[in-house]
Amino acid sequence: MSDRTILVTALQGAGWHPAAWRVAGSAARRLSSLGHWRDVVVEQDLLGVDAVTIEDSFTAGPVDARGDLDTRSVVGRLDALLVANAVAPATRALGLVPTVSVTHTEPFHVATGLQTLDHVSHGRAGWRVQVSPTPREAALFGRRPGGDEASVLFDEAREVAEVVSRLWDSWDDDAIIRDVTTGRFIDRDRIHNAEFEGSFVSVHGASIVPRSPQGRPPVFSLAHRADAAAFAVDVADVVLVTPGSAGREAQDLLDEVRHLEQVAGSDVRRPVLADLAVLIGSSVAEARDDLAALDAAAGTPYAVGTGSDTSVLATTIADLVELIGDLRGLGYAGVRLRPLRIPVDSTAIARQLVPALVTAGLRADVASRPTADLRTRLGLAPAVSRYVRTTAAQGVPA
Template identity: 80%
Template sequence: MPDRFALVTALRGAGWHPAAWRLAGAAAGRLSSLRHWREVVVEQDRLGTDAVTLEDSFTAGPVDAQGDLDTTTVVGRLDALLVASAVAPATRAVGLVPTVSVTHTEPFHVATGLQTLDHVSHGRAGWRLQVSPTPREAALFGRRPGGEGATALFAEAREVAEVVSRLWDSWDDDAIIRDVATGRFVDRDRIHGAEFVGEHVAVHGASIVPRSPQGRPPVLALAHTAEAARFAVDTADVVLVTPGGSGGAGASVPSGLEARSTLALVRDAEQAAGSDLRRPVLADLAVLIGSSAAEAADALAALDAAAGTPYADLSDSAVLATTVPELVSRIAGLRDLGYAGVRLRPLRIPTDSTAIARQLVPALVTAGLRADVASRPTADLRTRFGIAPAVSRYATTQGVSA
């Protein structure tokens, strides 16, 4: 059983259900407002959630059967990394984990943007690493056709993740010396070139951002399949999985057997890679929280009717329309199976994100699954996830380390 159990809230649009924006009280008119995202994230921070992830992609929204933008759901989004950096000063403890794709993005920009977030949040940045597989996304950049298979995309992403890690390590902790007597601001010998040439990317030189508080912010990757699990083991510090999800249609409440087999995907990939490290694995669950099971089921049915299709047919994760006590019970079961935490996808924002913060967190404390927020010291995000401090590849026996 894990020593600590992480609770992460996944934020997307007006909620993960495509019809959530139609509800009375939904924040559909404020989704392009920084004030809205600040309020949502501050609530998670104040009431004790370990981290929030912010969804992003190169598409403005989902497409319909004809390949055109589906105008029945939320279309348009703010850049997740910029939102995270903007809300960071208003928060104290919550981890901020934007989704940043590597498929059409230069590793240098990925590295420096996330380093900046780690600085402005005082060590609370993370990175949800994502690939962008569609020709529609590729067309926005005009450099390649897109539509590559998962194997090719993951091969490129492995190289990008390696380069980003090298850039994060390129400044020693004590590279800035500010020696007024000699007039030297930095010690040049404590800045190292990333020096990487691969099949897909090549980088020469160092980051422009000094080493950040965590050294290397934790990397999160979603593993739906055995191939994705191998990729996550190669690149990520924290692995997200979807027990009960089918990678397409018919996502359902996960059974104990499904949850075990999904966790085994990651453990098998670690063994195949010869890794002694057992990464924290978090279960992704889509949730709608009601005052009773019947009320939650009716609310989900109403949303599905408005959308014209059951959300379970669209989701890659299990979909739980449930109560707080039942959700606590399912979370306890996942912990007993060896999961290190959960990432909850609220179907309605702010209704379900608020219920996670105001109702679920204290219920988990009462159940002994979390410490009371007042008794937990502020910690960097690596510590929150139970990940060891990042030691630079350039660290020496003289003690230059992350």
């Protein structure tokens, strides 16, 4: 079996469980500090995790049945893209994948912000693309009514993703020539305008950021339902799905992604990651007791349909390794794990799960992991600019 099992840790506040902030040793007092994020991210980097995603939203936190902020949960968040840029210099090999919504954000800002991260991190940026469907989020911007149908939001998101990709390609790798003799800093012919007219987005011109180390940072998208899966196959390099186990459901979800790739006429088989929420204990009984205590503190179980859009596993390192091995056997490229408690479960992922996967032959030792760009680490092909392809097709040297 390949040792390139992809392992991604999904970071959110004090953890994904609404009551995680009440756990002894939680980071609740430091959630708005750069030190908290740097500590958690550096631990993942040093111990061999491939990437972290950083959650974000235009809401300050979960809402209750009345639509008001749920005061029993963590309320307040830092901007994920800015956090990723801030912690990047402290890391060496870790991919940094902030969540950036496209619903109320100009594609120009999405593109240039992620390009900046790719430069700052020397080619380790990624993007978890997300839509923002609620009226509460729309009200913050005042430009459009909220509550758009999902199909409309995904159609808009497709256009934004296309524009972002064009802006990323708008500078050739060698556009900056620094020709002192002629006094030209750039070759204007190597900068291309991203001309796009769509139903939702109209953009004309080039990015202000030179082409980034990866050209195009890899795009992650959550395919937790049919319309989201179709969108993910259209725009993403890495697809996240939410199986309940390594059984029939997991196989069906993977088969659906492959089917959608065929329907889209794509000859690329994207890495598919199983996206799971985990609470890790020294025994299953201990883990289940800890989860029950968190649920009691929150006043409701944290499970699919009640706060979570994926399976919540109270598990051990040994059982988690077995599950990941089974998923790999089905054809999954790896997993994204959402730690219910930070730093308790995020630390267990880095300090215990990584070496256990190495022992099981599911990953290479941390010393031999690739330190190249994130695309390489994920097993993705290099991003070739559309303008380079066009030039080559016309028989003109690129």
